[in-house]
Every structure is written in C-alpha cells, then in structure tokens.
Amino acid sequence: MSTVAKIQNANSALVAAMPAPSASLDAMLWAMRSGIPTIARDLTSERVQEARAIVAAGCGPADPRVVLSWLTNLAATIVNAPVFENAPEKVSAILEVCEDLPAGVWTRETRLAWVRQGERGKFWPAPAELYAHLRPYADRITRQFEGCQRIVRMAEQQMRTKSREV
Numbered sequence: 001m002s003t004v005a006k007i008q009n010a011n012s013a014l015v016a017a018m019p020a021p022s023a024s025l026d027a028m029l030w031a032m033r034s035g036i037p038t039i040a041r042d043l044t045s046e047r048v049q050e051a052r053a054i055v056a057a058g059c060g061p062a063d064p065r066v067v068l069s070w071l072t073n074l075a076a077t078i079v080n081a082p083v084f085e086n087a088p089e090k091v092s093a094i095l096e097v098c099e100d101l102p103a104g105v106w107t108r109e110t111r112l113a114w115v116r117q118g119e120r121g122k123f124w125p126a127p128a129e130l131y132a133h134l135r136p137y138a139d140r141i142t143r144q145f146e147g148c149q150r151i152v153r154m155a156e157q158q159m160r161t162k163s164r165e166v
Helices: 003-009 023-033 045-057 064-075 088-097 108-115 118-122 127-165
Strands: none
Touching: 023 045, 023 127, 045 127, 064 088, 064 108, 088 127, 108 118, 108 127
16 A cells, blocks of 8 residues: 555544744744843743743644645646546655655645745646745744744743742
C-alpha cells in the first residue's frame, strides 16, 4: 500500500496547529522583535496565558493527513492536479520536501495565496515551489512561537523574583 493510500485511510484525529496570537499579543511580539524593552506591566495575565497556550500547542510539523487534505483542496482549484491514487510520488515528494514546515502553514489562507498568485497559481506546484511559497508563513509562525517562549520565560522569572521578595 502506498504512503498516500495509508494517509488517506487513517482514522485518528488530526492534531491542531498552533493558534494564531491575538492582536494584543502579536503587537507585543512585534515590539519585542523590534528591540523595544518589555517591562513587567507588559506581561498581563491574558498575554502570558495566551503565550503559554501557544507554546503548549507547539510549532511542530503537520500530520501528513493535514498536508494531504491541503493538497486535495488545492487540486480542486487548479488545472493540472494529479490524481493522487495514480501519482503518489508527487504527493510523497511534497511531503518529504515540506516535512520541516510547521503545521500552521497548511491553512486555507496559504492555499488561496497559492491560487491567487496569477499564472503560476493555476498549476500544480513543484515541491520546491511550494516550499518557497510556504517558507515565509513558516518563518512568521516560528518567530511567534519563539516570542511566546520568551514571554513565558519572562513571566516565570518575574514569578520567581516575586516569590523571593516575599
């Protein structure tokens, strides 16, 4: 049985991607990346709680079934999509090339961005083209994740400092 067929036949639940940060947390992450000092009052309980949730969700790669679902939806919107049962090597190549991308890149937004890029978006992507298309989204997700890790560490350090003062 091919890898693609195994993925299509899997029945277990899919792991959700890392949640997107709220506008407030995203603004704080931008400020941190820009070198603006973060002070104690910036670490509101809501921001810290949200950052903890993002860190807990992780920034790992997608389940292959998520990628296959994304590709299946893409196939419905382009002109030369392969029939997956007849071309498992095309899907397998994409799975291999894009395996290090975080799960959060396989969204409706990124799929529509592929289709809306004009002439190139009409056709089935080569694995390297798809990787290049998704890499900026992956970089943004990774920056957000690392920023949230930093916020959590800062909050924990602040808690340790307060507990020593008491």
